Amino acid sequence: MPLPHDEAFKKLLETFFQEFIELFFPELDSMLDYSETRFLMQELLVDIVGEEARELDLLLEIRYKGLDGYILIHLEPQSYRDSRFHERMLTYFSRLFERYRKEHKLIIPIGIFTSDEIREEQDTLEMVIPEHHILRFQFLKVELRKQNWRRFIDSDNAVAAALLAKMGYTTREARDVRREFLRMFMKLRARLDQGRLALVMSVADLYFQPDRAQDEEIIQELMIQYPEEGEAIMELMPAWKRWGYEEGIAEGIEKGQAEIIRKLLLHGLTPEEVSEAVELPVEKIKKLM
Known part of the structure; x- marks a missing residue:
């Protein structure tokens, strides 16, 4: 029996996390110490009044060279259109910050868009008043359909091979x-x-x-x-x-x-x-x- 999509995709990210970061975020890759990586149990995040509870897809702890300490990286795949996804990512970030701010100096959220549609996915949420920014939240993102498949064919990266058919091609x-x-x-x-x-x-x-x-x-x-x-x-x-x-x-x-x-x-x-x-x-x- 083949694995269901969400389970298979999550397993790919767990198994080849380093390859995923190397492929799509080379600058971040240079700052991570992969010898000290730990996947955390699925976090259950509840909103302020306790009306909604969601499980994070993947959350891991890893050493960050620039801070000489541990940070959190949150990976959230998204396979369908959701106009409020960026708001949900902010909610996740806020709950993680509230819970882990004493132990971790940095939290990096990453959205992974696997939809077959080619569109500009919103990755930023801002609140401003004249001459003042109250909030600007922006997560890292990968939009697979916007990736040119030919860029990856000479790679020996396992994630590139697994996701080649999700890249952009005619x-x-x-x-x-x-x-x-x-x-x-x-x-x-x-x-x-x-x-x-x-x-x-x-x-x-x-x-x-x-x-x-x-x-x-x-x-x-x-x-x-x-x-x-x-x-x-x-x-x-x-x-x-x-x-x-x-x-x-x-x-x-x-x-x-x-x-x-x-x-x-x-x-x-x-x-x-x-x-x-x-x-x-x-x-x-x-x-x-």
Whole structure:
């Protein structure tokens, strides 16, 4: 069973918090000491008269180099339009300030907008009178649909891969986005364990709308380019397994390997050398000759 959207997104932020900050807030990243990070229990925040109670999505404590002390970072994903979201963020900030101001010198709120609509999300709340600012509250924000997907395809950042399909791209670019995601995923296999790889794939599957014929074409392309990686990708592709892709992909792998073998032989390698390179029996290589 795939994780529900909110749970999967929260798990992604918990697991790859450092990668998230590195990707979207590089200046803040340089000020954080990730060796001292602690996620706090879900805070239940109640308004002044106790009529409304809300749980924060993610709240963590981390050391901030500039203050030589601990700060709080509040992450709040938002997947639908809410004209009063900025007011809600101020309410959260106020409650956190009230509760933690003695122990923490700084509270950083971050809104993460995952809606499919491209719009300017309000991140500021002001109260002013002539010649005087009573209040100006502004939280950090990430609007995923405003991010150009091509900026991230050479990255080995797990969050960039997981959220690539939520970035801004046209309908004509959808296939390229899918292919580049799979290529990024293969790069991640060199440094992530299977549990984290599966999490990246699960979140990505929430946003992609896979097409069987297209995916088979992409797999064949990748098998020709990266023959040793194809089966590993397939194993961590739950959507493809649910749709029974194994038979079609296996056929694509055979075609891809045959093409690679043909090219190696044309470049002068012996059947024995090709056999060792692609890890197939010499007899099979000779049949393909």
